[in-house]
Amino acid sequence: MKDEYQHYMLKEISEQPKIIKRIIKKYIGKDTYFIDKEILNALKNANTIYIIASGSSYHAGLIGKSLFEKLARKKAESIIASEFVYNMPLIDENSFFLIISQSGETGDLKEALSKIKDLGYKTLTITNTPDSYLSKNADYSLFLEAGKEVSIPATKSFIATLALLSILANAISGQPINIKEELLKVASTVQNLYNKKAVYQNIANSLKDNKLIFLLGTSFDFYATLEISLKLKETAYIPAFALPIKEFFHGPITLLEEGTSVIILNTLKESSKVVRNAIKEISNKEGKVVIISLEDISESKDNIIIPQVHFLFTSFVTVVLGQLIAYYTALARNTEIDNPRNLTKSVPLL
Structure with a gap:
């Protein structure tokens, strides 16, 4: 039930x-x-x-x-x-x-x-x-x-x-x-962040009318963006594309238009400087940036700040945040969330 x-x-x-x-x-x-x-x-x-x-x-x-x-x-x-x-x-x-x-x-x-x-x-x-x-x-x-x-x-x-x-x-x-x-x-951490419904609804409202969404990150963050992009496709029916953050600037950035949403994960200290530089570059080109950061490398303007967890497990948390963002975006778009069109739980052999 x-x-x-x-x-x-x-x-x-x-x-x-x-x-x-x-x-x-x-x-x-x-x-x-x-x-x-x-x-x-x-x-x-x-x-x-x-x-x-x-x-x-x-x-x-x-x-x-x-x-x-x-x-x-x-x-x-x-x-x-x-x-x-x-x-x-x-x-x-x-x-x-x-x-x-x-x-x-x-x-x-x-x-x-x-x-x-x-x-x-x-x-x-x-x-x-x-x-x-x-x-x-x-x-x-x-x-x-x-x-x-x-x-x-x-x-x-x-x-x-x-x-x-x-x-x-x-x-x-x-x-x-x-x-x-x-x-x-x-x-x-997941339990505490789950309760921030208003945050996810605000992000969802900024995403719901997008014709294209990019998701960027490095290392574990990149792997997490792959899953989050799939959830946005499955539930909200929005083309969402995940890329390693530097690869975005090797061609795909040509698709960035004014108002295009870009979700960026920033949980790794080693790449945080690169991520911040990318955020500035995308913002200068009028992209709408949604930033999810780990607490000790966060800034006040970030949309979601994750309390400290072991660096090997940040993707566990960011994927759940992505699930919630996808859910509320789909809800705002009034799609069939539990039974997306053309999709089955177990895909048969073609």
Whole structure:
């Protein structure tokens, strides 16, 4: 039931702090992890971890790739499932495959799993549906614990995927962080920011009539913009394009017209100076800039300021903010939020 919520999407966005805590309880113990040791050993011993996914799960995989590389110092690649079959990379013989699917029934992922098994590699499926095809046919499977996701645009299954990927990366790290503490901080931050309804409505009102929206960032911020742009397309039906911030100035800036909205994520100290310079350049060209910043690199004019969280987990927070912006933009445009036109939860094989 939607209870007091107008749409399932908003209800499911609101559930994300609770889901992070549920995943912590299921997979993290005192000085241990409740994860099959065969899975952890397979991840530790692999030269390369390949993450195969589609749609929102692919964007989660990009963030997961960076988590494995930065937390566990483990080489990882995230590949779109449909492209894996037609354009397979050169695969190290000591590789491990991680397949992400909210439904566990996506056609392209079924085809990819079949190909991977034919090649003789071990596979782990991360899914929100434990009795699904992918869950049953992979060598190993882990459950997202997100509960049924009614709204077609993925929200809570996305944050659940990020939480589980971060736990896996930390579990095989030689220098683990206090992952429980950091994820609880994310959950608390998301809960607090969720309640700023007026902020998201104001941003939505500035976006609703746009014919084009750009979203820019670096590193984890760029990966987050990919998911936020997808949510704007799915729910508000607005063409929204995500780019690394410097790449915007290598051609796409020609599409910037007076009043064009540009959403910019600024959560990384290393790139903050570049981001601020880009903001000035875009503002000088009459672009409407929406700025989401981390507290210690924020400025008073920024639209949303995020309290301090670990730099590896800022994308967990910014994606949720993007979900809320997309939701309220779609609400202002009176679109079919829970059942977007032409879209299904599980895309069949073409």
